[in-house]
Amino acid sequence: MIYEFPEFECPIRQGDIFVGLPRVEVSLNRIPVIDEDGPHESMWVDVAKAGNQVRAILPLRPVTAIVISQDCDNLRSNDISLCEVRGFRDVDGKAKDVKNPKGWVSILTQHARINLKWFYLPPDNTLGFVDKMAVDFTVTLRVSRLELEAYREFRKGRLNATADEHFRERLSEFFRRYPYDEWYPFNAEELAYYQSNYPDAKPFEWQEAKSMPDSKSS
Amino acid sequence: MNDTRSAKNVEYEQLPMIPSSGSWNFSQQTLPQTRVVLGSEVLRNASVAFLFAVSSLTAITDPWFVDRHRRVPVSGHFNFASIRRRRITLAEALKLADEIMLRAEAGRTTAMVEEARRHFDMENSL
Numbered sequence A: 001m002i003y004e005f006p007e008f009e010c011p012i013r014q015g016d017i018f019v020g021l022p023r024v025e026v027s028l029n030r031i032p033v034i035d036e037d038g039p040h041e042s043m044w045v046d047v048a049k050a051g052n053q054v055r056a057i058l059p060l061r062p063v064t065a066i067v068i069s070q071d072c073d074n075l076r077s078n079d080i081s082l083c084e085v086r087g088f089r090d091v092d093g094k095a096k097d098v099k100n101p102k103g104w105v106s107i108l109t110q111h112a113r114i115n116l117k118w119f120y121l122p123p124d125n126t127l128g129f130v131d132k133m134a135v136d137f138t139v140t141l142r143v144s145r146l147e148l149e150a151y152r153e154f155r156k157g158r159l160n161a162t163a164d165e166h167f168r169e170r171l172s173e174f175f176r177r178y179p180y181d182e183w184y185p186f187n188a189e190e191l192a193y194y195q196s197n198y199p200d201a202k203p204f205e206w207q208e209a210k211s212m213p214d215s216k217s218s
Numbered sequence B: 001m002n003d004t005r006s007a008k009n010v011e012y013e014q015l016p017m018i019p020s021s022g023s024w025n026f027s028q029q030t031l032p033q034t035r036v037v038l039g040s041e042v043l044r045n046a047s048v049a050f051l052f053a054v055s056s057l058t059a060i061t062d063p064w065f066v067d068r069h070r071r072v073p074v075s076g077h078f079n080f081a082s083i084r085r086r087r088i089t090l091a092e093a094l095k096l097a098d099e100i101m102l103r104a105e106a107g108r109t110t111a112m113v114e115e116a117r118r119h120f121d122m123e124n125s126l
Helices: A044-050 A071-076 A101-114 A145-150 A161-176 A188-197 B040-049 B068-075 B090-118
Strands: A016-024 A031-035 A038-042 A054-057 A060-067 A079-087 A118-121 A133-144 A155-159 B051-054 B085-087
Touching: A016 A079, A016 A133, A031 A044, A031 B090, A038 A044, A038 B090, A054 B090, A060 A133, A079 A145, A118 A161, A133 A145, A133 A161, A155 A161
Parallel strands: none
Antiparallel strands: A016 A060, A016 A155, A031 A038, A031 A054, A038 B085, A054 B051, A060 A079, A079 A133, A118 A133
16 A cells, blocks of 8 residues: 555654554643642642652553654654544544445545545555544654663554655644634624634624625625 | 552452544454454553643743733633642543544534535435
8 A cells, every 4th residue: 555664774754654553641720749748639730839840640551652753853753743543434423424435535535625624544454454544633642762672572563655745744834733713704694604613703893784795705 | 559450459440442543454464462452451551551741832931821821811711710629539530531532523523514514415416
């Protein structure tokens, strides 16, 4: 498919796929901190206020992840950043009930242009992907570069040149998005339809009833 | 100091574990002894073994706190009045760690479903 399988000696590059990396989950509300008196439940605000290092019990689980750091950083930085790879149906809810090729083509083409939060990874037995997968750009990990280099036996593959080019662009598109209220240029009729889907869309000043052009003037 | 050995014999009410992401498998060459989905014993040890060193980001006094008297009127809602510190057993600490993971995953699932619901159906909207 769209993967290559580099030798162990090959340096780490953007698009390399590792399995079994640790993802830690932290809660700001309840943290099981351990000190010399034993464990206690604390809130992060208290830890932050004290300003000192603490030790805590936090859940970890092994995940598949893809390198997002640039190649120059992968050679010299202290840390390497990755995004978690998850089952496609766990990343995009629209895929939950898709069963036929037409549905998949729709999601992997049209929806891919709309939803910039994931990058599709097709199944590949050599890589260990037995189902459709996706890079979830919203879930990032960070690991030591030197330790990841020593861990290269867990690199199962990397994106080929075509996929890597696309991945690089999707990655940058995700992080350079800016939030805007997409309904701001709508006329009254368009806004009404939009609000039927998104009731929390509040009209702008120029979209208030007295100044709003009707659809005929648009 | 607690370490993995001190947790060896701790029993606690274990919550359902989240499986590893995706459908990947380790090859026999790389990890012959490990299952794809971590067992409770492994995860229990891993949770305790990883006494995560949580840093306050800076080794020096955090300017946020030094400067907070000036910042509070600006931010408005940021205060340090609520302090909670409750002694718990190691078993409770482990259970709390499980809950943190479960809550995080449930939150992601909820967000994913909600986002899918909010997206326009392009094909049927035109």
